[in-house]
Amino acid sequence: MEQYNDEREARKQYIRHRQRVVFSVVGAIMAVALVVSMLFYFHVFGLGRVGTPVQAPNYGVTAPCSAKGEDGTPATTVDNPSITIRVLNGTSFSGFAQAVAKGLENRGFTVQGYDTLRDNNNAGEGFVTTVERTTIYFGRNAINQAYTLNDNFTDAIMVMDDREDALIDVVLGATFKNLKDTDEVLAPGSPIEDIEGCQPADQMTDLPAALAH
Numbered sequence: 001m002e003q004y005n006d007e008r009e010a011r012k013q014y015i016r017h018r019q020r021v022v023f024s025v026v027g028a029i030m031a032v033a034l035v036v037s038m039l040f041y042f043h044v045f046g047l048g049r050v051g052t053p054v055q056a057p058n059y060g061v062t063a064p065c066s067a068k069g070e071d072g073t074p075a076t077t078v079d080n081p082s083i084t085i086r087v088l089n090g091t092s093f094s095g096f097a098q099a100v101a102k103g104l105e106n107r108g109f110t111v112q113g114y115d116t117l118r119d120n121n122n123a124g125e126g127f128v129t130t131v132e133r134t135t136i137y138f139g140r141n142a143i144n145q146a147y148t149l150n151d152n153f154t155d156a157i158m159v160m161d162d163r164e165d166a167l168i169d170v171v172l173g174a175t176f177k178n179l180k181d182t183d184e185v186l187a188p189g190s191p192i193e194d195i196e197g198c199q200p201a202d203q204m205t206d207l208p209a210a211l212a213h
Helices: 002-041 096-106 140-150
Strands: 084-089 110-116 135-138 157-160 168-172
């Protein structure tokens, strides 16, 4: 009888020992899983961070190459006060154009005005609030000015249209967050780096119609 009791006690101890081992293993697995999940949640070492797709320069829109000097000298950025711009809000955020226009004005650009982008070439009552990418519209006579202005943005597309004057329109899109820091912007007289895949301006035909201004 005593031997039977000893066997029962031995089995109980074995079961308890096995339970402790199982619980310890499960607890360790849960602890590791918690640590890993926290690493992903807080993006430690870049874990779990979704990369932003790399966009091609100018997002597939053909831009003109910068305008070299008459003697063939490389194109350079120009002084901000010599660049006249108009800022148009292509988003649903009220007061967006005014705020950006003020920021550009503080950087020395000549701001002609700001408004909300509208249907039918900025005329009429319908507001356009679905512009995705900020777009800089300019003509043949303001190519280097457009490149200079574009250097203040991180998300803008440069589009040359058929306007003949030097006014540049900035249409703010939904991706716009803020202007580039001033210490990251090229100084006047800096060499202009052409957008990859650009074409000489005189070879670009069928240009889009300019916004009414």
